Amino acid sequence: MTWHPQNPVRYQIPETRWPTAKEAASSLLFQPIHIGPIELESRTWVPAMVPWRATEDGFVTRDNLDWYRRFAEGQPGAIVVEATGVRDIPSGPLLRIGHDRFIPGLRELVETVRQASLGRTRLFIQIIDFLTVKRRPEKSKFFERFFKLNRNHREALTQITDDESWLHRNETDVLAFLKDAPAELLDQVLDEREIESLRFGYRERVTDTHLPHIRNLPEVMPEIFADAAERAQRAGFDGVELHYAHAYTMASFLSARNTREDGYGGTRENRVRLPLEVYRRVRERVGHDYTVGVRFLADEVIAGGSHIEDAVHFGVEFARAGFDFLSISKGGKFEDAKQPKVGWAVYPYTGRSGYECMPTVISDAVGPFGRNVPLVAQIKRAVNSAGFSTPLIATGGIATFEQAEAILQRNEADIIGFARQALADPDWFLKVKAGRGQEVRRCTYTNYCEGLDQTHKQVTCKLWDRVDLDEEGITFSEDGRRRLVAPRWEGEV
Ligand SMILES: Cc1cc2nc3c(=O)[nH]c(=O)nc-3n(C[C@H](O)[C@H](O)[C@H](O)COP(=O)(O)O)c2cc1C
Numbered sequence: 001m002t003w004h005p006q007n008p009v010r011y012q013i014p015e016t017r018w019p020t021a022k023e024a025a026s027s028l029l030f031q032p033i034h035i036g037p038i039e040l041e042s043r044t045w046v047p048a049m050v051p052w053r054a055t056e057d058g059f060v061t062r063d064n065l066d067w068y069r070r071f072a073e074g075q076p077g078a079i080v081v082e083a084t085g086v087r088d089i090p091s092g093p094l095l096r097i098g099h100d101r102f103i104p105g106l107r108e109l110v111e112t113v114r115q116a117s118l119g120r121t122r123l124f125i126q127i128i129d130f131l132t133v134k135r136r137p138e139k140s141k142f143f144e145r146f147f148k149l150n151r152n153h154r155e156a157l158t159q160i161t162d163d164e165s166w167l168h169r170n171e172t173d174v175l176a177f178l179k180d181a182p183a184e185l186l187d188q189v190l191d192e193r194e195i196e197s198l199r200f201g202y203r204e205r206v207t208d209t210h211l212p213h214i215r216n217l218p219e220v221m222p223e224i225f226a227d228a229a230e231r232a233q234r235a236g237f238d239g240v241e242l243h244y245a246h247a248y249t250m251a252s253f254l255s256a257r258n259t260r261e262d263g264y265g266g267t268r269e270n271r272v273r274l275p276l277e278v279y280r281r282v283r284e285r286v287g288h289d290y291t292v293g294v295r296f297l298a299d300e301v302i303a304g305g306s307h308i309e310d311a312v313h314f315g316v317e318f319a320r321a322g323f324d325f326l327s328i329s330k331g332g333k334f335e336d337a338k339q340p341k342v343g344w345a346v347y348p349y350t351g352r353s354g355y356e357c358m359p360t361v362i363s364d365a366v367g368p369f370g371r372n373v374p375l376v377a378q379i380k381r382a383v384n385s386a387g388f389s390t391p392l393i394a395t396g397g398i399a400t401f402e403q404a405e406a407i408l409q410r411n412e413a414d415i416i417g418f419a420r421q422a423l424a425d426p427d428w429f430l431k432v433k434a435g436r437g438q439e440v441r442r443c444t445y446t447n448y449c450e451g452l453d454q455t456h457k458q459v460t461c462k463l464w465d466r467v468d469l470d471e472e473g474i475t476f477s478e479d480g481r482r483r484l485v486a487p488r489w490e491g492e493v
Pocket residue numbers: 047048049050051082083126245295329357358359395396397398417418419420421449450453459
């Protein structure tokens with residue numbers, strides 16, 4: 001279930017007038033733009049979207065190739081390949097770039113996009129690190145396998161029951177008691193993290209510095225990201241996007257909730273330190289002639305989290321350091337996520353912050369369309385005032401040419417990201433450019449696709465996944481009911 005604001009307002013997708021081919025040709029949206037050492041043919045951008053199509057070992061599959069080929073056929077200025085793990089560790093059917101053995105598959109992906117876009121689309125890859133998140137355990141399993149009984153638990157039990165025997169009863173008895181204890185009692189006996197592990201599943205944080213592998217993240221992250229970026233370069237990508245957004249390791253360093261006391265937490269300057277060190281190591285490795293961008297949050301939208309003032313600071317620091325583009329997102333955190341079902345892991349797009357990341361038409365007074373733009377504009381003003389011209393990408397509910405063009409005309413962003421609209425209709429860009437906007441299959445912003453992502457099913461769009469199922473040569477989802485890529489556009493230009 002997706003989170004919705006209280007007293008929701010249901011929006012229609014915006015009415016719009018599509019441009020003629022001539023108007024499109026003279027629009028800012030379809031003008032080229034430099035980012036770092038390269039040029040995009042237009043200011044249109046497909047941000048990262050995980051389609052759940054890699055092998056369990058993290059390799060590129062035919063389904064991945066089909067997915068990116070289909071986006072490339074629409075010839076957007078750039079596509080960012082989904083969040084791809086920088087480490088060589090099992091992570092389910094998500095792409096990985098943590099070892100050289102992943103390079104050949106990624107190279108094929110690059111070639112596929114180059115051919116399908118006729119060389120018109122630049123291809124970046126988003127590289128990500130994440131910490132451990134375990135599935136929500138059965139209550140009995142939690143107490144049998146994961147829970148570590150200590151003196152504090154015994155003392156709490158003694159206090160609550162007024163019975164000192166808990167202090168020395170044998171462990172099996174205590175665990176058996178806790179296993180059947182009501183939630184209210186457990187609330188008083190277990191600490192906050194234990195309650196979270198029981199009800200949501202164990203989740204590491206960057207502040208768990210008592211764990212050596214968390215304490216040493218500042219030592220290992222720069223090299224791991226640099227290795228991954230170099231592999232991206234060797235595979236032929238036009239650049240890398242460092243994933244410093246949403247619920248993952250680097251975003252957690254930037255977070256105002258990062259209270260590490262080793263110089264990498266606390267003040268904004270300290271929180272941005274590791275992200276900058278990672279950038280510098282990546283840059284050293286790939287050289288100045290290679291595009292290195294970053295995705296980060298304008299606002300975490302969680303209690304105690306970072307807000308726009310932090311994002312403005314980070315944006316300026318990232319520009320100063322030499323990042324070639326700044327792609328802005330919002331929310332998508334674990335902290336306010338809904339409780340998962342037993343056997344499932346918590347999903348960071350189920351709470352309010354998740355809503356802000358992928359807003360739907362059931363919204364508040366502001367509405368879902370372009371709701372991040374004022375924040376992007378604020379970061380852009382600060383970056384530009386500090387003397388940098390690093391392009392900023394605005395994404396989030398941008399659904400029409402008129403909207404996109406107005407954002408660019410008002411100089412609120414430099415490039416426009418269209419995620420779900422591109423999924424709904426990968427030919428969107430071509431159609432609008434050709435003056436055939438009325439043929440666009442328009443996203444309804446109701447998040448069927450996000451629901452599939454949430455349950456780790458292959459992502460498709462409800463507007464086309466049951467259409468023309470008898471078409472020759474198409475591939476199907478695991479349940480055999482949905483086609484995996486959008487049908488061809490009959491009226492191709
Ligand atoms: C199915 C799906 C998967 C996504 N995966 C990623 C991802 O891997 N990395 C990322 O930064 N954002 C991811 N996003 C967020 C999008 O890039 C984008 O920021 C968001 O959908 C809002 O833009 P839109 O309104 O144009 O869809 C994903 C979104 C969807 C719908």
